[in-house]
Amino acid sequence: MLTDKLMAAAVSNEPPGAEADEGGSLRVRTVWISDLHLGTPGCQARALLEFLREVECEQLFLVGDIVDGWQLRRSWYWPQAHNDVVQKLLRKARKGCRVIYVPGNHDEFARKYLNHSFGGIEIAHEWIHETADGRKLWVTHGDLFDGVIQCAKWLAYVGDSLYEFTLKLNRHLNSLRARIGLPYWSLSKYLKLKVKRAVSYVSDFEEALAREARKRGVQGVVCGHIHHAELRDIDGILYANDGDWVESLTALVEHADGHLEIIDWGERQRSDVRSAADAVAAAMRAPA
């Protein structure tokens, strides 16, 4: 039912001239994005579209919670920008980029289609990626190693509603900020960093994934799920989290030589605003 609706939406109305914008400024070997939460008002589809337009890669991983089935089931929300994201992803696949979709908990409906491909997008339970410098990275959304989700699904749902509420507050706050010319700022990210328990939850999650990666005999893990981008060594295992596109606007990329980097798209936007402001200020200072 949900999948039928989504497929119908995805094949409908591609915006005119959509094919014209190929060729971005950010060329990398691999891109990982997750936690887009398409189908919710929290999803920052416009920023994401901008990123997808700029980035060019050989392989693109969608690391789960791409479409939010939990919320779509509660109420249908599917604006044009969300459709544009799906179209953009399908177009990348069509243009020869290998797109691999590893479903998460919010899009667990897609786990029914494992090892199938949809419009050239391959759906897989998990993946082992080999970097250009020969390291093996295990790619998984990460919810299967989240204590809260595994122990009490109802608690995860409650947390989800609270989270939704914070995001709503965040949107209002930021439309106010935008009106008075202030750049985007994440309330929920701020709150999360302020809450000590959240910090231990994050580190527990990170350690659990690093342990599992070691057990599997790989050099690192790439995941999402906790909406907190990170790239660090945990006892000799590379832990990489690509963040999310509801609050932090981050992606993980692999450059041609195999080294990994977190792209902070929100920060780039903020620095664009700053340099535009600087340029204006400089122009005003310049003698006529």
Ligand SMILES: [Mn+2]
């Ligand atoms: Mn998740």
